Amino acid sequence: MNQKVALFYFSGTGNTWWCCEKLATQLQQLSLETMIFSIEQCSLEDIDHAIEQCDLIGLAYPIYGSDVPLVMQQFITDVLPINESGKKLFVFCTQLMFSGDGAYVMEKALRDKKWKIQWSAHIIMPNNVCVSAMPFPYSNERKKLDPILMRAENRLSDFAKAIIEEKTYKQGSSFIAKPLGLSQRAPFRKMFPNMRDDISIDEDRCIHCLRCVHICPNGNLTVEKGKIIAHGQCMLCTRCYNYCPAKAIKYHGKSHPMKKEKPYQGPVKTFKPEDICNKIKIRQVSNDEMDSVRTLVWNTFLEFEAPDYSQEGVDTFHKEIIQDEMYLKECEVYGAYIEGTLAAIFSTKRKNHINLAFTNKEFQKRGLARMLFHKVQNHIKNDGYNTITVNSSPFAVPFYEHLGFHKTAEEDCIHGIRFTPMIFHI
Numbered sequence: 001m002n003q004k005v006a007l008f009y010f011s012g013t014g015n016t017w018w019c020c021e022k023l024a025t026q027l028q029q030l031s032l033e034t035m036i037f038s039i040e041q042c043s044l045e046d047i048d049h050a051i052e053q054c055d056l057i058g059l060a061y062p063i064y065g066s067d068v069p070l071v072m073q074q075f076i077t078d079v080l081p082i083n084e085s086g087k088k089l090f091v092f093c094t095q096l097m098f099s100g101d102g103a104y105v106m107e108k109a110l111r112d113k114k115w116k117i118q119w120s121a122h123i124i125m126p127n128n129v130c131v132s133a134m135p136f137p138y139s140n141e142r143k144k145l146d147p148i149l150m151r152a153e154n155r156l157s158d159f160a161k162a163i164i165e166e167k168t169y170k171q172g173s174s175f176i177a178k179p180l181g182l183s184q185r186a187p188f189r190k191m192f193p194n195m196r197d198d199i200s201i202d203e204d205r206c207i208h209c210l211r212c213v214h215i216c217p218n219g220n221l222t223v224e225k226g227k228i229i230a231h232g233q234c235m236l237c238t239r240c241y242n243y244c245p246a247k248a249i250k251y252h253g254k255s256h257p258m259k260k261e262k263p264y265q266g267p268v269k270t271f272k273p274e275d276i277c278n279k280i281k282i283r284q285v286s287n288d289e290m291d292s293v294r295t296l297v298w299n300t301f302l303e304f305e306a307p308d309y310s311q312e313g314v315d316t317f318h319k320e321i322i323q324d325e326m327y328l329k330e331c332e333v334y335g336a337y338i339e340g341t342l343a344a345i346f347s348t349k350r351k352n353h354i355n356l357a358f359t360n361k362e363f364q365k366r367g368l369a370r371m372l373f374h375k376v377q378n379h380i381k382n383d384g385y386n387t388i389t390v391n392s393s394p395f396a397v398p399f400y401e402h403l404g405f406h407k408t409a410e411e412d413c414i415h416g417i418r419f420t421p422m423i424f425h426i
């Protein structure tokens with residue numbers, strides 16, 4: 001084999017990241033050039049480019065109740081391109097003990113995009129669930145972790161060899177694996193919507209360091225009026241609970257007992273969640289942050305849209321959107337943050353109508369608007385709508401057409417604002 005590999009992973013608390021690093025080293029030693037990407041960090045351009053360059057693609061994630069973490073599910077269904085050129089795929093998951101068909105859960109979604117799982121593995125790793133509601137034993141002690149890591153490394157080595165030698169290695173694909181996986185996954189999926197609101201903050205302990213806000217992979221935590229607020233969008237990765245320096249995250253209303261050992265801190269001391277999650281973060285913008293939204297919208301509007309408008313149109317936009325403090329407060333605004341800086345926004349009004357979409361000039365052509373659109377589309381779909389509407393500026397019509405919108409009427413103009421009504425069918 002003389003191929004290149006692109007391995008895309010999600011890791012909540014470091015186990016899957018560690019396994020990817022080990023597997024990449026082993027593949028490299030066997031002459032396979034391997035690039036690894038945290039799906040929280042790469043732009044759509046990075047993904048398309050990596051997949052184009054590589055012959056072999058890998059996916060890796062931790063198991064949650066025999067299921068795949070929400071962000072990895074969304075990566076596979078919304079972001080991974082269709083495999084038009086028959087590239088090969090391997091999948092592995094990390095788990096404490098058992099998942100049945102963990103590496104095969106997304107098999108149908110992958111097949112729909114012409115990806116076939118050629119190799120799959122289940123890697124046993126340390127437990128990362130440390131909440132008192134689920135009292136599984138966990139440890140940060142080297143003497144307990146090292147034997148588990150050694151066994152995992154050996155298994156990854158066998159997996160790497162099977163890939164290189166094109167030998168069969170298909171864990172989780174057997175006839176019995178699926179019903180076993182389902183026996184855990186079915187109740188987990190039933191409970192999951194209720195568990196998404198189980199994270200809260202112990203105000204007496206919180207030192208307002210904002211680490212949890214920065215590291216949450218699903219934008220569930222924001223700061224409002226100096227307090228950390230959870231928005232019911234948790235995907236149960238345990239990252240905030242495990243890495244809060246003040247043990248101030250509560251699960252199911254219970255804080256981590258102060259006397260108990262720190263929650264699981266990852267397989268090696270050098271691991272920091274910031275290293276795998278900081279680049280691009282898509283999350284809802286809180287009302288406290290609307291000034292930065294106004295600045296981004298106005299600067300971008302002046303540069304890219306105002307040249308197509310009359311002075312009346314520019315004045316209307318300024319008066320109704322920038323000056324009116326209430327306008328943005330009545331919208332649901334999503335932001336793409338790059339290393340903490342607001343780079344792009346998408347906002348909706350009346351649930352399924354996009355009313356603002358702007359990307360800061362410095363961050364254009366990185367696929368941020370498409371990422372934000374996917375986020376907004378998912379929310380609108382979950383709210384039970386099957387269409388999304390927009391009144392597009394002349395500048396943005398080609399962008400919306402590219403996303404799959406089409407015009408429902410010719411361009412109109414009200415108070416100098418030129419717009420083309422468009423619709424997207426979900």
Ligand SMILES: Cc1cc2nc3c(=O)[nH]c(=O)nc-3n(C[C@H](O)[C@H](O)[C@H](O)COP(=O)(O)O)c2cc1C
Pocket residue numbers: 010011012013014015016017061062063064065066067094095096097098099125126127128129184236237238
């Ligand atoms: C919500 C949740 C559910 C889990 N469910 C399972 C499970 O069904 N089976 C299992 O063996 N491990 C399960 N685990 C353990 C993790 O899969 C395991 O520790 C994994 O290696 C964590 O990887 P990460 O550090 O990359 O996030 C679960 C962990 C969490 C947080």
Ligand code: SF4
Pocket residue numbers: 201205206207208209210211212213228243244245246247248249
């Ligand atoms: S990480 Fe912990 S201490 Fe820091 S803001 Fe979040 S809850 Fe508070």
Ligand code: SF4
Pocket residue numbers: 199215216217218219220221233234235236237238239240241
């Ligand atoms: S709120 Fe905490 S546990 Fe939930 S997704 Fe965010 S970081 Fe993970």
